[in-house]
Amino acid sequence: MSGVYEGRAWIFGDHVSTDQILPGAYLDRPMEEVGAYAMAGLDPSFAMRVRPGDLVVAGLNFGCGSSREAAVMALKQVGVAAVVARSFGRIFFRNAINNGFPAAIVPETSGIRQEDRLRLDIAARTLTNLRTGEALPLRSLTGTSLEILKAGGIVPYTLRRLERSR
């Protein structure tokens, strides 16, 4: 993990649920196929238009609702580099970290516009809007969650824990 992610912003609102990020209708699909339906409950064209490296930017409580890990995997599969929000549904947040997918909490996202270029720097703990120059401090990704993210997810992290305990 380099810890620096630079890409275009895709703006979403408050309380985007996992029912919208990956609708139940696609829950019966194999995990490798869910990317085609990323954000299908909100914007069915998203999966076609998003480019690898783009960042999803949202308001409050992003990923609330169902624990479906497919919501994180769908965003990851279409190439979204990271998700930035004012707060996350906590299971979505854990699912993201557990899959080595950065979920960054910042105090405010209303100043960010669609297609703004953003740089998320996890070591520097900032999200910088390259259009305005504004840098926001990160409020997540500390302690155990940062260790898991750095390890590339909970599976490599757990393998290390198991090795150490042997």
Add this chain to the structure above:
Amino acid sequence: MAPSAMTLTEKIIARAAGRESVCPGEEVWANVDLAAMHDSSGPRRIAGTLDRLGGRLWDPQKIVLAIDHFAPAAGPRHAEIVKLTRDWARERALPHFFDSAGVMHNVLLEEALALPGMLIVGADSHTVTAGAAGALAVGVGATELATVLVTGQIWLRVPPTVLIRFGDALPPYLTARDMAMEVLRRLRADFAIYKAVEFDGPAVDALDLDERAVLANQAIEMGAKNGIVPPTGTVLAQLGAPARAAGRPLAGDEGASYEAVHRIMMAGNAPLVAVPPNVDNVVPAGTLGGVELDRVYIGSCAGGKAADLRAAARVLQGRKAQVPLQITPATARVVRETLRDGTLQALLEAGAILQAPGCGACAGLHSGLLGPKERCLSTVTRNFPGRMGDPSAEIYLASPLTAAASAVTGRITDPREFL
């Protein structure tokens, strides 16, 4: 120095982490008492991860698997998932395997697998429902659950606890669902993110396990890590001797500190409805009298329990539903109990359509999904766009009393008209 006073959630974490005490904000590794998964989040999603982790289950006695999401299968894809799940359980001779017997969350409570003071981890957001028995029950994703199945451990950040105290008795036209909606109306859908929510007070003490399950269940809609109802009175008696076994905590300490305490009185409150597209968009049912419905749906881990069906029958006894009324009992036991006591007969004579027990349409998978712009009043867990089918369908949430009254008139109706 004596350890500082802790809330029930803090005491459960401290015990599970082998610590004398813990404080909000600390991160600990904790030993899990019970790990639960279902056909959607279970074997199909975790098999690969389990292989990478060595494939050995830490303790099959502490693992629960339920087929509840994809049964009855709506098509070959669903049937394949159900079969894969069943085969996986049989190959391992899993002792706690529930095949199409109902929603995992309700089964945990029915079978007394969820007990006070336990740390329960489940691969489903409504795992919090087990907080009704005084357990600390948290939802996780499938991959994290797989790590728990191998190690028996999970890392937790100790949440601050918010106390919701219901100060008076609940009027007969309100249910626990109205209590939960009143919390959401006042405090909104994200007030408890990363927090524990504890419910107590006279109105809570009077609730049976079914009704406490609604409070715990809806904690996830408040954003909470867990919802917990300290076991008291009849529920403690109902849970019996196992509840007191193993030295697990049954209550918080005297003088424990809460991040906030909210006192709520229910007398004088009107029956409530959550208007789509959010769970906290809550208004009195009476203000929505002009809203005509295409369907009424009673079901799910929140609203398909025996208490819910009995409440609906109180209104529907001797009346007729004017719109299609679908009933998905949460579990097979709910079907048996409501068959015995006459509840099902009353509902069916009122015109209700009885469906197979399980998650039903609440998971958006089968059994009566909603089409474009269709409008449904429902007792399911949440009303997010697309939850029960098409994203443009409208899901109004309410108590089973309000759902039944609305089925009788075909529009959203305050149940006091019929009680």
